[in-house]
Amino acid sequence: MKAEYKPLVSIALTTYNGGKLIIEQIDSILRQTYQNFELVISDDGSNKETIDILNTYTQKNKKIKWYRSKLQRGYVKNTQNAISLCKGKIIFLCDQDDIWYAEKIEKHVECYRDETIKWVYNRLIITDAISNPIGKIEDTMPDYYRQKNMLENIWGSCIGGAMTSYRSEIIKKAMPIPDYAPAHDSWIQLIIYPAKPFFVNQVLQTYRQHENNQIGLKFKTKGEIMKLETQAIKDNYHRLKSLSLESRLSISKRIYFTTIYILKKLREFYRSTFSRA
DSSP states (O other), rough: OOOOOOOOOOEEEEEESSSTTHHHHHHHHHHOOOOEEEEEEEEOOOOHHHHHHHHHHHHOTEEEEEEEOOOOOOHHHHHHHHHTTOOOOOEEOOOOTTTTOOTTHHHHHHHTTTTTTTTEEEEEEOTTTTTTTOOOHHHHOOOTOOOOHHHHTTTOOHHHHHHHHHHHHGGGGGSOOTEEEEEEHHHHHHHHTTEEEEEEEEEEEEEEEOTTTTSOOOHHHHHHHHHHHHHHHHHHHGGGGGHHHHHHHHHHHHHHHHHHHHHHHHHHHHHHHHHHO
């Protein structure tokens, strides 16, 4: 018979003008089969509709705590703030517009019985704005669920944050997230690399595609865009001119991020080498 294992779980939910989509996400969290959790909401200066929804939930349920920023900090810094407010042993990252299946937390927590497991992620299904299934990530990105190596994480090719949970002491090693990091999830997975993950090969949530997604590209085109960016760099610098300004800025940010990271690692290497001399 297994010993009881019920650590406090924190769910770091970031919000910004989510409106009624937040209702479905919060309701799906409150219906979880695993109930030893706190829901920590960090809001990035939302409109009145969203604020009223959050106030209604916090008044009815003590598990929910929410914090509002007076200034818009952007998604990455809002995520960092949510993580910093979490008190649980295990921290889940959570988007405002997805829907969690009832057993998601339970399935993840069970994996952490193994002390060598440092973070966990699961499958998801893509839906439209009204939750009709429209596809799977692996249809266009066959190796999406494969754990990425260090170089891939530098270039932003990582497991989507909304599918992941982490031991608290592991994820907080990646804090604070610097301004030059291209995204919170790739930064976290880069810094904690090669911490051992576990893949729950089961669909445990939806990823909703709609006009107001705060982060992420449409999965039907993300692979094509990444291939275009990478091929442009490999083939000819001048091909960058054919990309949109957004894509060029994205590439520039990644090159800068890569350079900073390599210099940091070289400095650590030389310090450790000369200290032993």
